[in-house]
Amino acid sequence: MLKDITIGQYFPGDTFVHKLDPRIKILIIIMFITSLFFIDSFFPYIFILGFILFSIKISDIPLKFVLKGLKPLALIISITFIINVFFTKGEVLFKIGPLSITKEGLSQATFMALRLIFLITGTSLLTLTTSPISLTDGIEKLLSPFKKIGLPAHELAMMMTIALRFIPTLLEETDKIMKAQMARGADFESGNVINRAKNLVPLLVPLFINAFRRADELAIAMEARCYRGGENRTRLNELKLNKQDILAISIMGIFFGFIVSTRYI
């Protein structure tokens, strides 16, 4: 169960995509997401699909690994699909009791489900090819112009780094506590919803206690090393744009323009 979560999991590699500047990658993803919402027909999806498959190919990530990221969100995708199928008005195809499936509903449902799938695969591609550290570096740099209007860019980035940094730790810990309680006969897999929720207590209590303990220790460790915000801090790896970054963002710019234009043609 726990090992299915690929969101926020870096898949190491040394490809063109991996080496792109994180700022560029974030901008590309923002453009990608925006373009998805400009699409109003099935036809441009072909290009989106092509774009995703091409990116997966050149970033050397097994397709299976990307698809696995869809699994935890399968429920949301199916709910979206079902709601759209049944609650869109139009030409009735067939009826099941009070519910009716319409032609428009079917096409709308497929359309929405595909949008979600593209959204998830596209964004998980960002986290799969970018290490959390460079990702937050990128975010911090992108947000830094807003410092002037009082946005604590560095602190936000720091909080994100810490949160991301602790995802694997907490997952590992959850796994360990789960096993420890299972060794004492706890059952996390059967029973009805209420019982299952109750059975989570032996897992959640120790998990929270440990998380708070860790947070405390981290805070003390940071203070012991005189940590304070972003002013005048230098960094180990300065972000620099190179030709490939410019190339990637230009291609994306053209692609974005093209997708947006399909709406108005």
Next chain:
Amino acid sequence: MIIKTENLNYIYNPNTPFEKKALDNINLNIEEGDFVGLIGHTGSGKSTLVQHLNGLIKPTSGKIIVDGIDITSKGANLKEVRQKVGLVFQYPEHQLFEETIYKDIAFGAKNLGLGEEEIHRRVKKAMELVGLNFEALKDRSPFELSGGQKRRVAIAGVLAMKPKVLVLDEPTAGLDPRGRDEILGKIQKLYEEEGITIILVSHSMEDIAKLVNRIIVMHKGKVAMEGKTREIFEQAEKLEELGLGIPQITSFMRAYKRKGNQVRDDILTVEEAKEELINYLRRKGNA
């Protein structure tokens, strides 16, 4: 034979760049009533191996037979297996969650579906076994205790399930010397008085030398050495090659012998060394 493994293999994250062979063709036989030490370098697969023994991890291939039941077969009753093989994890105090010590220790017994009276009896007994005062502590919160006491509560929680085999994964890690001696003393007593089969995972060669009858040495997911405690610690060079060592006192006696003193070099504990040295000095005095 209470635990037997046949060609046990386990691979972490198969088919990803993080793929790692954690266990490589492990064949083990643990006799009932034995006290086995499991040693090995960090990452040698000890913890992975012990988690197989009560079905917490399913092997990639191979068989595990606990008390005559193949626990890897479909439909094996894992709850029963986990009752038979009690596993105490590293830092087990991190799993405590109940409001009172009594409730926490009773958790495992309760999951077995026992009656109130039986649970009460078992909790009391388990607390006695680990040296916690039942009346004084049962209604207190486990989080008020010291590290060593918390750990003993966690061990009691496993003991309350009355396991036939007790597996302890580094039970003394991070404890002060007194806490360590207390835990080890209780483990020794459990073995001697309750006749439980014990598997002890440890990095401390001293603890292993003092307690166990037999040693299994793991290296890179394989069983590198196996034998009686004395036989294993006689092979100091091989152990050092595997990133391990021998007890300090054994090392001392070996060095002393190399200096030309006719003493035994298979000494395991300080007490043994003391006797041997007194005998040696007497022999020398008489000669």
